[in-house]
Amino acid sequence: MLDNFYNVLLKSREQISRSLKLFSNQKLSTKQLEDLEEKLIETDMGYDTVQDILSLFQNSFEDKLSGDIRSYLVKSLSVDFNFKNKNNQTVILIVGVNGSGKTTSLAKIANYYKKKGKAITIIAADTYRAAAVEQLQIWSEKIGCKIVHNKNSKEPSSVLFNGLDSAKTNKSDIILVDTAGRLHTHGNLMLELEKMQNIICKRFPEFDHYSLITIDASLGQNSLIQAKEFKKYCNLKGVILTKLDGTAKGGIIFPLYKKLNIPVRFIGIGEKLSDIATFDPELYVDGLLGTKTGKI
Numbered sequence: 001m002l003d004n005f006y007n008v009l010l011k012s013r014e015q016i017s018r019s020l021k022l023f024s025n026q027k028l029s030t031k032q033l034e035d036l037e038e039k040l041i042e043t044d045m046g047y048d049t050v051q052d053i054l055s056l057f058q059n060s061f062e063d064k065l066s067g068d069i070r071s072y073l074v075k076s077l078s079v080d081f082n083f084k085n086k087n088n089q090t091v092i093l094i095v096g097v098n099g100s101g102k103t104t105s106l107a108k109i110a111n112y113y114k115k116k117g118k119a120i121t122i123i124a125a126d127t128y129r130a131a132a133v134e135q136l137q138i139w140s141e142k143i144g145c146k147i148v149h150n151k152n153s154k155e156p157s158s159v160l161f162n163g164l165d166s167a168k169t170n171k172s173d174i175i176l177v178d179t180a181g182r183l184h185t186h187g188n189l190m191l192e193l194e195k196m197q198n199i200i201c202k203r204f205p206e207f208d209h210y211s212l213i214t215i216d217a218s219l220g221q222n223s224l225i226q227a228k229e230f231k232k233y234c235n236l237k238g239v240i241l242t243k244l245d246g247t248a249k250g251g252i253i254f255p256l257y258k259k260l261n262i263p264v265r266f267i268g269i270g271e272k273l274s275d276i277a278t279f280d281p282e283l284y285v286d287g288l289l290g291t292k293t294g295k296i
């Protein structure tokens with residue numbers, strides 16, 4: 001796990017840690033502070049986080065600086081998830097824009113829980129994209145879990161209802177629902193998400209339920225706007241931050257917490273079923289700063 005985080009954050013680390021290292025052994029002039037500010041803003045960490053780091057540069061003792069930055073960043077990501085399940089059966093609705101990694105992440109999470117001994121049902125409720133259903137069928141066979149789909153239906157809520165009914169009968173522990181990709185500007189599709197949530201809450205109140213949004217880390221600040229809009233329609237309880245491998249925009253996680261108060265639950269670190277990790281603030285920050293050994 002430690003190496004997963006460390007390796008995958010290489011590009012982000014190169015950007016963030018290089019800027020910090022460049023300035024960390026000296027008292028900074030106003031010009032140097034401005035240069036550092038500019039470099040840190042480029043990492044997508046967000047204005048507030050950058051200002052807090054600059055203030056640490058001005059106020060921390062030299063030998064404490066890297067430890068103080070690390071502690072501050074870890075604390076920023078250590079939000080209490082309040083994510084305890086009351087009941088045995090939990091429905092997880094996966095939402096997000098097209099191409100952000102919904103279907104892939106759903107399969108990875110199914111595989112993750114299956115390996116923990118949980119009984120899984122996948123509900124393929126993306127009725128707009130036949131390829132998504134086919135992809136999930138292949139994955140469900142590979143994982144060894146149930147899947148409910150209806151290729152003839154164009155009505156996601158009906159597929160959802162049938163899937164939940166079936167998961168209730170077969171006593172699945174985790175029920176993962178794939179939804180069609182949508183832009184936050186698609187009013188009707190956003191209302192459809194609301195409808196799906198209502199079906200879960202009102203028709204199956206015995207299930208715990210929450211939604212996770214897939215955010216493509218490589219989109220940087222744009223992903224914040226998406227998440228903000230989805231939050232208006234969905235009971236978003238977490239983010240799956242995808243495609244962290246290959247992007248230098250790993251700093252985007254800070255504004256996600258600060259501006260939206262949505263915690264990251266999983267990170268996507270590749271295209272394979274096993275390329276997912278549960279989120280750990282300390283490992284993440286060490287991966288960003290290069291503090292695996294304690295120092296920047």
Ligand code: GDP
Nearest residue numbers: 098099100101102103104242243268269270271
């Ligand atoms: P959806 O449209 O939101 O369902 O997106 P998909 O799950 O179909 O994923 C879109 C593309 O992103 C596919 O080519 C996936 O293999 C790829 N993908 C998804 N998650 C990751 C990830 O964590 N890392 C990388 N490198 N690729 C990913």
